[in-house]
Amino acid sequence: MIVYFIGTGGSEGIPAHLCTCPTCSEARKFGFAQRRPSTLAIITETGKAVLFDVGTDIRDFLNVPLEAIFLTHWHHDHIYGLYKLRWMALETPLYAPEGHADALILREPKNLQPRTIKPGDTVELDTLKITAFRLNHQVETLGYLIEEDGKRVALIYDTKGLPESTEDFLRRNSPLRLAIVDATYPPGTDDPYHNNVDEAAEIGLELAERTVLSHISHKNLPFLKLTEYVRRRWRNKVLVAYDGMVFYV
Numbered sequence: 001m002i003v004y005f006i007g008t009g010g011s012e013g014i015p016a017h018l019c020t021c022p023t024c025s026e027a028r029k030f031g032f033a034q035r036r037p038s039t040l041a042i043i044t045e046t047g048k049a050v051l052f053d054v055g056t057d058i059r060d061f062l063n064v065p066l067e068a069i070f071l072t073h074w075h076h077d078h079i080y081g082l083y084k085l086r087w088m089a090l091e092t093p094l095y096a097p098e099g100h101a102d103a104l105i106l107r108e109p110k111n112l113q114p115r116t117i118k119p120g121d122t123v124e125l126d127t128l129k130i131t132a133f134r135l136n137h138q139v140e141t142l143g144y145l146i147e148e149d150g151k152r153v154a155l156i157y158d159t160k161g162l163p164e165s166t167e168d169f170l171r172r173n174s175p176l177r178l179a180i181v182d183a184t185y186p187p188g189t190d191d192p193y194h195n196n197v198d199e200a201a202e203i204g205l206e207l208a209e210r211t212v213l214s215h216i217s218h219k220n221l222p223f224l225k226l227t228e229y230v231r232r233r234w235r236n237k238v239l240v241a242y243d244g245m246v247f248y249v
């Protein structure tokens with residue numbers, strides 16, 4: 001499968017509007033340092049597409065039929081793009097947790113077909129097997145284990161650490177080829193709902209051959225400093241995601 005990182009930022013995106021912090025200022029100099037809110041696609045071996053979170057308008061990045069859309073949770077930075085995408089011409093299943101669901105989307109889903117998904121539920125689509133697991137966040141939030149042909153990828157955002165049941169579940173399924181982990185904040189920050197860079201890397205290193213840090217806030221280190229920090233500590237076992245990154249699994 002191909003993992004396509006369409007958006008790798010937090011709620012505000014980088015640069016945040018009118019913000020002059022070092023991270024946002026750098027992103028106005030280097031296009032590669034800009035980030036859209038979280039949006040990820042998986043392209044299967046047979047060329048089918050599945051979308052995980054829709055933090056941005058996907059039309060310029062992925063203009064193909066979607067087998068399904070999965071939401072990790074209903075925070076706005078993970079669903080902005082749905083308001084527009086629901087007008088698409090093909091009916092498409094939308095799997096999402098029940099808690100804090102967006103009233104407008106549920107009342108007027110247009111061509112989305114909302115379905116509730118719970119921890120432990122598995123959905124089979126084309127060559128993929130997708131299993132939901134619980135995460136630690138402000139609202140009900142799910143991560144997803146995505147399997148194709150014995151190869152496993154875990155999508156782990158938004159979260160602070162992992163619930164014990166999830167840690168056990170992912171250990172049983174390790175080594176993962178890839179862990180994509182919430183790394184919202186810079187090293188040293190302690191937040192109740194999101195990991196910092198060190199916490200995120202630790203989660204990934206336990207479980208996966210490769211870890212990709214994503215959901216990066218403008219409060220994190222500027223792009224070049226962040227990639228340097230990560231490279232020095234963990235070589236190529238841990239990578240920093242960027243918008244447009246493509247990862248072959």
Ligand SMILES: [Zn+2]
Pocket residue numbers: 010011038075077078158215
């Ligand atoms: Zn988020």
Ligand SMILES: [Zn+2]
Pocket residue numbers: 015016019020021022023024025218219
């Ligand atoms: Zn900023």
Ligand SMILES: [Zn+2]
Pocket residue numbers: 073075137158
């Ligand atoms: Zn969130």
